[in-house]
Amino acid sequence: MGVTAEARGEREAGERRCWLVKSEPTTFSFDALLAADERTTPWDGVRNYQARNFMRDEMRVGDAVIFYHSNATPPGAVGLAEVASPPRPDPTQFDEGSRYADPTSDPADPRWFLVDVRAVRALPRMVTLQEIKAHPELNEMLVARRGNRLSVMPVACAHLDVLVALAERGDDGRDAAA
DNA sequence: GCCAACGTTGGC
């Protein structure tokens, strides 16, 4: 027996993992994802090693994703999505015309990776950053931490669940479905 | 528009 999968940093079979991705709505909104072909888009252009590592090494097809609008008024979580593909090299790194081109990346050993992200459903209402910060549980979320600039980050699935439940209540605390 | 926080780059 010996070392567990967890101790090796691997995932138990069936283990649920959750994530948060950020996008500026003026660049690519959740509505744009809902309108996209197959409600899916390659999450390209990520040029941060930590965020890349999450996509390349840890995300799995079917993982739940919170879609967050950054640089918005107000910023906040607006939708649910899922990881829709295994990781693959981000083609924009080799596209000279792309703002994401990276001439130092070797096609035989690509530096940047992406996964496809598919929209699942919009939240019944936005859960704002302000609300996340004010919530006794959600304020532990990385996205609420000062100075955090990761565009792809892990989220405790318990936090995702709380956030969704919050969205399903009105911002007045009432059941939005009632 | 401002500015704090942070990652990257490059000189040494």
Add this chain to the structure above:
DNA sequence: GCCAACGTTGGC
């Protein structure tokens, strides 16, 4: 390996 300079992110 250190660290100052610089560019970017993102809340406000």
